[in-house]
Amino acid sequence: MDKQLQPHEFVAIKEQVIILNKAFNSVNDKNVKAVVQADVVETVKSILPDTEIATDFLNQLPEIATSRQRAERAFKQLAELVTPFPELSANQLGKLFKKVKKLPEPKWENLDRHEMTYLGWNDNGSQKKYIVAPRDGKLVGIYGDFDPKPLNGLCAICHQLGTVSMFLSKVKSRGADGNYTKRGNLICRDSSLCNAQLSSLDHLASFVETTLVK
C-alpha cells in the first residue's frame, strides 16, 4: 500500500468531517447543508490521493459525517495511507539532543504516530519539554524549560486555543559575544492533542525556525 498522506493531512480530513457533522446537526436549510457538503468534498478531494480508499471515503462522506461508528471505520482505512512519524530509537534520539545528558524517553506506546507531525514529550520532574520536528527533510531536536503552570491561550505550533504553557528555549544570539538568548513561546501542554489538531505545517515551521539553535 502506498503511503501518500502526511499526518497533518489526515488531521485536516478529520477536521473537514467535523465541519460537515456540525453543519448536518445545526443547519436546517437544505441548500446551506448542500453548499457545506460540496465545499467539504472539494477540500477533502484536494488532500486525498487518488486511490480506491479515497474514492470510497468520498462516496461515504455524508454517512461518515453523521455516524461516529462509520467515521471510525473510515478513518481506520484512511490511516493505512498515512506515513506515520518514525519510531526513533534511544540512539537516534540521543543524536538529536547531543547536549542533554540524561534524555528521558518518550512513551511511544501512548502515541498515535499516524496523527503525529512532530514528536513532543514532557519531563515533569525537570520541567522540560523535548520536541523532534521535521526541517528541510530532516528531523531536528529542540528542548527547553516548560513552565508547569497551565494557561488558556493560543498555541504557537497548532494555532488553536487550548491549555498551553510557556516553553522557554535557548537560542544562539547573533550578537558578537556569542551569548545565548532565550525565546518564549506558548505551546500546548499535551503534544498529542497538539498533533491531533495540527492540520497545517506553517506555524510549526516558523516555531522551529525561531527556536532551533543554529
Ligand SMILES: [Zn+2]
Ligand atoms: Zn498546539
